[in-house]
Amino acid sequence: MRCRQKIAFLLSVLSLLIISSPVWGGLSMDSPAVDSIILKGMDLVHADKAFEAVEEFKKLIDLFPEEPIGYFYVSATLQNMMDDYRNYSNMNEFNKYMNLAIKTGEKRKKKGILTAYDCLYLGGAIGFRGINKGLTGNWFGAFVDGLKAKGRLEEALKLDPELYDVYYGLGTYHFWKSLKAKIFWWLPFVKDNRQMGINMIKLAIEKGKYAKEDAKYALLRIYVENEEYENAFAMTAELRRTHQDRPFLLWLLGQAQLKTNMYNGAINTYQKLLEALIGSPYYHPAGEVECRYYLALVYYENKDFAKSSTQIDSIFALEKKSEKNKNIKDFVGKARELKKKIKKEIKSG
Secondary structure (H helix, E strand, O other), rough: OHHHHHHHHHHHHHHHHHOOOEEEOOOOOOHHHHHHHHHHHHHHHHHHOOHHHHHHHHHHHHOOOOOOOHHHHHHHHHHHHHHHOOOOOOHHHHHHHHHHHHHHHHHHHHHOOOOOOHEEEEEHHHHHHHHHHOOOHHHHHHHHHHHHHHHHHHHHHHHHHOOOHHHHHHHHHHHHHHHOOOOOOOOOOOOOHHHHHHHHHHHHHHOOOOOOHHHHHHHHHHHHHHOHHHHHHHHHHHHOOOOOOOOHHHHHHHHHHHHHOOOOHHHHHHHHHHHHHHHOOOOOHHHHHHHHHHHHHHHOOOOHHHHHHHHHHHHHHHHHHHHOOOHHHHHHHHHHHHHHHHHHHHHOO
């Protein structure tokens, strides 16, 4: 009897160890097979092949159905595609996988078996939820989710201090939170942590495993926001060596060129972006309208009013295609204002 009790006890301990470890089906989170799926999927994302990347990342869901990793990568891929193309028709699918990442992570948290990787991906998914709350005007909800995401990421570092990919998420959080709280910097308990955030992102670039490339994209966005245009151009040139016409890069490059009065360069960039958007399987009129507006604006600044007006007319032609789309409405309104400016310039000229 005692022997049976000992065997039962050993089996229960063994089962707890199996459940608590980041292993499923004989594979650990840092195994070569898992590495291969993640790295291949990320290469597909950076090569602008979002739907293929989604299918690749779904292999992680098959391997780890009770953990957030696969659901996180699928939702992150859809988020990137939506941002690049201003195409939010996959929002329901994004929400599904984002919520599954959070749900599975929270379940593991309740069981007390969260690993460093679980914290990383759970924090990332909560961060996505916060971003979307901010986009819909729920700033309090976005702030709460931001704090929750930060907490999970910091917990990941406590569990594994060498999980440097965490610094990509933490650095992004600290920079943009500080920027949004700029008007409160005079308060003693509100700090400007932008530089700390930048340093964290650079650490992720230097030592991260999966986040190196994405951290570079995050740093590029920060350089443009900070008006560090020389750094922005250098980072863009580096990233375009492998993925020349990815919309994310062209959006930011065009913005930097416009801000620095490099009008001919900006025209070329926005024309390339327009071709990339229209020729993509992820096309949405919202992306085309926004791109044509900036192209019209560059032509206006370059005193080419005829070409600017042509782009504006193309925007008006797209207005009825998506009357309920806020992005289209906003840029149609901006295009109307620009049209008025052109008429005044022509009259005064």
